[in-house]
Amino acid sequence: MANIICAHVDKAYGAVNVIRDFNLEIEDHEFVVFLGPSGCGKSTLLRMIAGLEEISGGEVSIAGRTVNDLEPRDRGVAMVFQNYALYPHMTIYDNIAFGLRRMKVEASEIDRRIKTVAATLGLEPYLARKPTELSGGQQQRVAIARAMIKTPRVFLFDEPLSNLDAKLRNHMRVEIARLHQSLKTTTIYVTHDQLEAMTLADRIVLMKGGAIEQVGTPAEIYERPRTLFVAGFIGTPNMNFLDVTARSDGETWLLEGDGQRFRVGRARFAIEDGQALTLGIRPSSLSVAASPEDRENTLCGLADLIEFHGDNALVSFRVGDREIGALVPATGQPARGAAVAFSASEDNLHLFDRTTGLSVLRHRS
The missing domain is CATH 3.40.50.300 (P-loop containing nucleotide triphosphate hydrolases)
Known part of the structure; x- marks a missing residue:
């Protein structure tokens, strides 16, 4: 050997x-x-x-x-x-x-x-x-x-x-x-x-x-x-991406872009005020929003394509000019054209500097 x-x-x-x-x-x-x-x-x-x-x-x-x-x-x-x-x-x-x-x-x-x-x-x-x-x-x-x-x-x-x-x-x-x-x-x-x-x-x-x-x-x-390349290459279905800009808001960071708002704590990510970022969310990390009216950390749209994957279904909808996919149980899939709202927890969010493509996730101690 x-x-x-x-x-x-x-x-x-x-x-x-x-x-x-x-x-x-x-x-x-x-x-x-x-x-x-x-x-x-x-x-x-x-x-x-x-x-x-x-x-x-x-x-x-x-x-x-x-x-x-x-x-x-x-x-x-x-x-x-x-x-x-x-x-x-x-x-x-x-x-x-x-x-x-x-x-x-x-x-x-x-x-x-x-x-x-x-x-x-x-x-x-x-x-x-x-x-x-x-x-x-x-x-x-x-x-x-x-x-x-x-x-x-x-x-x-x-x-x-x-x-x-x-x-x-x-x-x-x-x-x-x-x-x-x-x-x-x-x-x-x-x-x-x-x-x-x-x-x-x-x-x-x-x-x-x-x-x-x-x-x-x-x-x-x-x-x-x-890196952003790794995030996009690994995982099926592909990771969803949104362009956002970070803004300091008290003890949290507010990420805004494409009409969407995400709020994250300061401990997980090394972010600077005004930094241009790409936010990534895997389709399997999106779940049906408990409160669709809460617009933070929630993506909303109209289901325009449903792909049957057996036990699961991939629901596609548009957010701005981006197509977003959410993987849901096939038994709970929405009808085509129905309004959908999906949320993601901070632990399942990925953030990358838009200039360098590098992750801004803090290293584990």
């Missing part, structure tokens, strides 16, 4: 710098997810760690050893790609064995390892079949088995589930989580799917434009987003 350290890592293609001063330490046995939109650099970074891309600057070390100049095969890593990359003319057994045969491992040892990984991944019934005879999820399990059989120090997954349908993605996500619990191999997993990140990760590295936007546990990133 191994820890991984990226120190001041850069990657440039000519004059274009796609990774800038990337610093991260991944602990032994940890499952870390690189998350972010397309083009943020997460797959490029993974490929640098794997040795498939040259590092323009900085240093990558695995288990205390600098690997910048090592070939991929010498780094102790195994990578699972979005494309299964199985040999169609070979059986599943031969696909899994291929890498070990190239390494001149004895046939008896190969057979022992294949039986072990096949049992772990439920592939025993398929070893004599060809890849075309398997489903997408089964083929991805074969790709994982081919990586596992090398007993690597580090697993690297590059969007391995993006080619699967929703049901198979859910199934394979659970299998990958169980596999990690069993093997405890240090793992880096790249995805743009926040559900995969939130359910699999010990820690999430959320990236934007080749740099780290926030690192934390799924709960930390969801509950205390450090």
Whole structure:
């Protein structure tokens, strides 16, 4: 097993710098997810760690050893790609064995390892079949088995589930989580799917434009987003945002904008008088207002769209030029066109400086 350290890592293609001063330490046995939109650099970074891309600057070390100049095969890593990359003319057994045969491992040892990984991944019934005879999820399990059989120090997954349908993605996500619990191999997993990140990760590295936007546990990133970008990226349905301006009002701050008024205490937020802010509220944090006539900390409008989500319904309405969503129990959803009023407690409000995009939530002592 191994820890991984990226120190001041850069990657440039000519004059274009796609990774800038990337610093991260991944602990032994940890499952870390690189998350972010397309083009943020997460797959490029993974490929640098794997040795498939040259590092323009900085240093990558695995288990205390600098690997910048090592070939991929010498780094102790195994990578699972979005494309299964199985040999169609070979059986599943031969696909899994291929890498070990190239390494001149004895046939008896190969057979022992294949039986072990096949049992772990439920592939025993398929070893004599060809890849075309398997489903997408089964083929991805074969790709994982081919990586596992090398007993690597580090697993690297590059969007391995993006080619699967929703049901198979859910199934394979659970299998990958169980596999990690069993093997405890240090793992880096790249995805743009926040559900995969939130359910699999010990820690999430959320990236934007080749740099780290926030690192934390799924709960930390969801509950205390450090920037406006993080708040908008994490969470389904998306967080609601309103532009407000802060005004001192005795022992509280009054936040006003788009015809709305929110009052918050001074202890939770580090605010200055007159500061331009963006207020964020998650749809799940809005509840039907007990007193719709009380206009503070309450959002009112006409329900113009109802989305049925099973147990819940997403009610959309407009506040000024912003569309607001509130997640309510499906049994209590309003009719389209009905007047609605939703309130939120101070504990569920997020505030970001409108200039810097940084959260103004005070750090916990």
